[in-house]
Amino acid sequence: MVDIVEDELFKSSIIKDVSYLDFDYIPKELPHRGPQLQMLARLFKPTLSNVSQNGVLIGPVGTGKTVIAKTFCPKLVNAARSKNIFIEYVHINCRKRSTDAMALLGILNHFDPRFPDRGFSVQEMLEVLRKQLIRRNAQLFVVFDEADALLKKSGSDLIYDLTRFSDEQSENKTPISLLLISQKPVFDLMDEAALSTFKRSNLINLGKYVRDELFDIVRQRVQLAFPPGIVEEDSIDLIADIAEEWGDARFAIELLWKAGVAADNRHEQSINPEHVRAAKAETFSIVTETKLRNLERHQLLTLQAIAKRLKNDGTAYVNTGDAEKTYGLVCEEHDETPRAHTMFWHYLKDIENAGFITLKKSGKGQLGTTQLISLPDIPAEIVQGKVNELL
Numbered sequence: 001m002v003d004i005v006e007d008e009l010f011k012s013s014i015i016k017d018v019s020y021l022d023f024d025y026i027p028k029e030l031p032h033r034g035p036q037l038q039m040l041a042r043l044f045k046p047t048l049s050n051v052s053q054n055g056v057l058i059g060p061v062g063t064g065k066t067v068i069a070k071t072f073c074p075k076l077v078n079a080a081r082s083k084n085i086f087i088e089y090v091h092i093n094c095r096k097r098s099t100d101a102m103a104l105l106g107i108l109n110h111f112d113p114r115f116p117d118r119g120f121s122v123q124e125m126l127e128v129l130r131k132q133l134i135r136r137n138a139q140l141f142v143v144f145d146e147a148d149a150l151l152k153k154s155g156s157d158l159i160y161d162l163t164r165f166s167d168e169q170s171e172n173k174t175p176i177s178l179l180l181i182s183q184k185p186v187f188d189l190m191d192e193a194a195l196s197t198f199k200r201s202n203l204i205n206l207g208k209y210v211r212d213e214l215f216d217i218v219r220q221r222v223q224l225a226f227p228p229g230i231v232e233e234d235s236i237d238l239i240a241d242i243a244e245e246w247g248d249a250r251f252a253i254e255l256l257w258k259a260g261v262a263a264d265n266r267h268e269q270s271i272n273p274e275h276v277r278a279a280k281a282e283t284f285s286i287v288t289e290t291k292l293r294n295l296e297r298h299q300l301l302t303l304q305a306i307a308k309r310l311k312n313d314g315t316a317y318v319n320t321g322d323a324e325k326t327y328g329l330v331c332e333e334h335d336e337t338p339r340a341h342t343m344f345w346h347y348l349k350d351i352e353n354a355g356f357i358t359l360k361k362s363g364k365g366q367l368g369t370t371q372l373i374s375l376p377d378i379p380a381e382i383v384q385g386k387v388n389e390l391l
């Protein structure tokens with residue numbers, strides 16, 4: 001008898017090596033991110049002379065922030081080593097470690113994986129860190145990825161302490177450099193003290209990827225993960241077209257992967273646009289959910305108002321005035337005080353940037369800043385359901 005599990009596990013796949021499609025895989029080259037890598041190198045060059053630096057990398061989801069840092073930092077470490085300078089690089093995901101203590105513990109675990117996860121105060125842990133660095137005669141380079149999560153939960157004390165640390169350490173040649181990564185601006189989440197030690201001009205802004213950039217990023221993965229000739233050029237085009245709206249490389253790579261799986265499931269030997277369409281239908285819901293979870297409460301309330309209005313009115317568009325009125329009602333339903341008009345506009349822009357809605361001028365001689373909102377990709381009813389779960 002055929003064992004279904006074994007059969008599935010040993011079935012051949014047109015994906016030659018799926019590890020190249022994994023989100024943790026770091027490609028040797030990053031198409032279209034050369035200038036940003038160069039900027040980082042320029043910015044952090046002083047570390048090669050034992051002078052600490054700090055920087056900020058901002059950009060929407062899937063614009064390569066994490067992979068840029070993970071490409072750049074090991075190169076910096078290597079360059080330093082060739083000059084007999086030791087840099088310890090630690091990458092902290094602040095969504096997983098959102099308090100000062102947890103983030104600091106993550107740093108200490110880099111030096112000692114068995115460092116106890118309780119029993120030490122932040123000040124004591126800083127002292128341990130200081131000793132570790134002096135003992136190794138090493139600099140520290142910390143990437144705080146998704147730094148807004150840490151700043152929102154714990155404020156900027158740790159960042160302040162770490163930047164100050166370098167000043168006090170100067171004779172010891174163990175300075176600490178920081179790179180903060182975030183989707184949203186971080187400076188307004190930092191207090192005066194932290195801002196005073198942080199160089200605000202060291203800011204790199206990443207834009208969403210445009211279509212042709214996504215095409216090149218997907219083509220690179222096609223060459224790595226598939227034998228030649230398996231993925232039709234048309235399919236790469238279609239993936240780039242679909243992903244352009246979000247400008248998100250992760251979504252594009254995920255589409256490629258899912259298209260491969262769709263072709264496998266149909267026992268077909270190449271990936272054609274039909275497989276891409278199947279992949280889109282499946283992937284969309286996952287991406288949408290992840291993006292929804294990234295929205296804040298009032299952004300969700302705004303989106304909920306739009307969905308409600310479009311569903312009830314049965315129209316393609318709702319104007320911003322009506323949407324704002326409905327936002328007021330939705331806030332009431334959820335025991336929230338509606339925010340001021342200008343904030344409402346910010347929320348609209350935020351959820352437009354996140355790719356949920358599009359805004360266009362009404363063009364019908366309406367007054368002022370009235371615009372028309374539409375929800376092009378997801379049924380309003382589905383949005384309502386998902387957002388309700390999160391509110």
Ligand SMILES: Nc1ncnc2c1ncn2[C@@H]1O[C@H](COP(=O)(O)OP(=O)(O)O)[C@@H](O)[C@H]1O
Nearest residue numbers: 023030031033061062063064065066067249250
């Ligand atoms: N320029 C690029 N070249 C190749 N792969 C990229 C590029 N930019 C992003 N990626 C890939 O896209 C996915 C998302 O990138 P990531 O760095 O995680 O984005 P972010 O941190 O901005 O959300 C990862 O799998 C990453 O390897």
Ligand SMILES: [Mg+2]
Nearest residue numbers: 065066067145
């Ligand atoms: Mg990231």
